[in-house]
Amino acid sequence: MSAARMKLDKLWRRGREFLGTDVAIMGGAMSWVSERHLVAAVSNAGGFGVLACGSMSPELLAGEIEATQEMTAKPFGVNLITMHPRLGELIEVCGRLQVGHVVLAGGLPQAASITRAKELGAKVVCFAPTVLFARKLIRIGADALVIEGTEAGGHIGPVATSVLAQEILPEVASHVPVFVAGGIGRGEAIVCYLEMGAAGVQLGTRFVCATESIAHPNFKQAFIRASARDAVPSVQIDLNFPVIPVRALANTASRRFVDFQHEVIGRFRQGQLDQKAAQLEIEHYWAGALRRAVIDGDVENGSVMAGQSVGMVTREQPTADIIDELVEQAVGALRDREPAGVTV
């Protein structure tokens, strides 16, 4: 093993030990995309796959976990959305099937959810949007944190990964392992965050076009064609009608969403709808849209969630090659940091 590779292993040792993997790269859960095939492929390639539960029932989740366990003997995690109406049952399923890591996403989790998942033997990973939340999550039992910047695909916060990393890593990285997500497309960037104190990273967009990903060929083609500036947040037109920001490729559906909001708010102003009903109509606009794009391949009328690193997705590649490439780039960056004449 080269000295630069040894240096990389040392830099992300904490993350590797926490995940039980060769490399501290998490394949971020992506609803509809992160099912058994991609998750097993990421874990088999030495990374850490994370199953996306999304809106699955406890029964469906159990089937998906078992199917993934048949495809890999390596560790993988399960991502649960905290506002799922059957969250408690989903946590029990993870416990019964001895899932090693539960990732709680989509809002601040209740302390009771974290405690129960830990009682059942899982390590719990939570998303920290600010230093204050990071501290609170650690206090209520989170074993590790993900900080995810606005460059990411899917639901996003307002702050860039580079800023979150500077704000949060110095404050909490000595207490729990922190994984950085959002906009990471190359190994050089991974090294930067590790050197700032991260234990590892989480990537989503970069894995969508993995050969093992079941995303529809149209979905993959849209990724391969797109550049960073095509991956834009959803637009909100009125302060009184909040829209949860989601980063996705601009398409017919995202353009029509603006007209749709004007039309619904117009009906509200004419007294045809009350505020609550209007808000619900706006929220419902995207129902089923991710599935329509990922599974049915309708990339114009569906939601093509993608992060800004989509410009670095240039072809379909086996998952193992994507991970190898990231590791090679990271090793190359470390080698380049050595003074001339010193071979590492």
Ligand SMILES: Cc1cc2nc3c(=O)[nH]c(=O)nc-3n(C[C@H](O)[C@H](O)[C@H](O)COP(=O)(O)O)c2cc1C
């Ligand atoms: C298509 C898509 C679907 C996603 N779905 C989820 C999800 O269901 N739950 C979640 O916690 N994060 C979800 N994410 C976020 C990823 O897990 C990951 O954190 C993010 O993609 C990392 O940033 P990157 O896209 O810049 O690599 C999704 C991302 C994408 C691109």
